[in-house]
Amino acid sequence: MEFPAAPARRGLVPWLGVLPSVFLLTLWIPPTTARFAVVSTSALEGQDVILHTHNRPPNCAGFIWYRGDKTDYNHFIASLTLHSRRSVRGPKYSGQETVNLDGFLTIRKVTLKDTGTYTVIAVLENSLREIGCGQLDVYRPVSVPTLLASNTTVTENEDAVVMTCHTDASSTNWLFNATSLRLRKRMKLSQDHRTLTIDPVRREDAGNYQCKVSNPVSSTESAPVELDVKY
Numbered sequence: 001m002e003f004p005a006a007p008a009r010r011g012l013v014p015w016l017g018v019l020p021s022v023f024l025l026t027l028w029i030p031p032t033t034a035r036f037a038v039v040s041t042s043a044l045e046g047q048d049v050i051l052h053t054h055n056r057p058p059n060c061a062g063f064i065w066y067r068g069d070k071t072d073y074n075h076f077i078a079s080l081t082l083h084s085r086r087s088v089r090g091p092k093y094s095g096q097e098t099v100n101l102d103g104f105l106t107i108r109k110v111t112l113k114d115t116g117t118y119t120v121i122a123v124l125e126n127s128l129r130e131i132g133c134g135q136l137d138v139y140r141p142v143s144v145p146t147l148l149a150s151n152t153t154v155t156e157n158e159d160a161v162v163m164t165c166h167t168d169a170s171s172t173n174w175l176f177n178a179t180s181l182r183l184r185k186r187m188k189l190s191q192d193h194r195t196l197t198i199d200p201v202r203r204e205d206a207g208n209y210q211c212k213v214s215n216p217v218s219s220t221e222s223a224p225v226e227l228d229v230k231y
């Protein structure tokens, strides 16, 4: 079994150099839906991440990992040959990646730049190969949002109040007295959920409002804004 090393030594074309046509001929697509794939993963910046695979075929001889969805030498990160435990590093090796004996790729201390597609080839005995890919998304922790109200002392049935959650997070939810806000008919959320309008206010709206923002790996809440309703 040949694993990618440096390109063409002694005039030989390494097998990576003749992709993708070789691939199409030898790629083995299992007859079931149990396709070999990289498990798509979300992570917080600075974490160590393990990119697992689903449905690893039996009798693997080794694994080759690539950054992106292309399997040419320029995208090659690292490979591992199981019987010899020999690993080879490629142009996309950054010093943080390791292929382990299960064929998973560990990336130490991920950064936002590690976000993207990863492709793995499982090299089987009898020179068949299976290819799988998946996505890694790296996020920063969301910052604490600021909640501002148009007015915090309002009169029942006369006034409206507009609350705005200042955030750049992708998801915003609202809390009333520390539990999820139940939207009433008089309440309206903007399309991005960052603005809450209560029109008119009623005495039962009095209490503490917060917005809670999140991304796939972290969440945080604003300081509470207390709404006082006179009647």
Ligand SMILES: *[C@@H]1O[C@H](CO)[C@@H](O)[C@H](O)[C@H]1NC(C)=O
Residues within 6 Å of the ligand: 150, 151, 152, 153, 154, 155, 159
């Ligand atoms: C807030 O509402 C109260 C009661 O209706 C009103 O008297 C006050 O002027 C409002 N304050 C602001 C800043 O709009």
Ligand SMILES: *[C@@H]1O[C@H](CO)[C@@H](O)[C@H](O)[C@H]1NC(C)=O
Residues within 6 Å of the ligand: 177, 204, 206, 207, 208
């Ligand atoms: C919400 O909290 C405020 C202040 O603690 C309290 O006066 C009010 O009764 C609470 N409202 C509800 C519906 O729990």
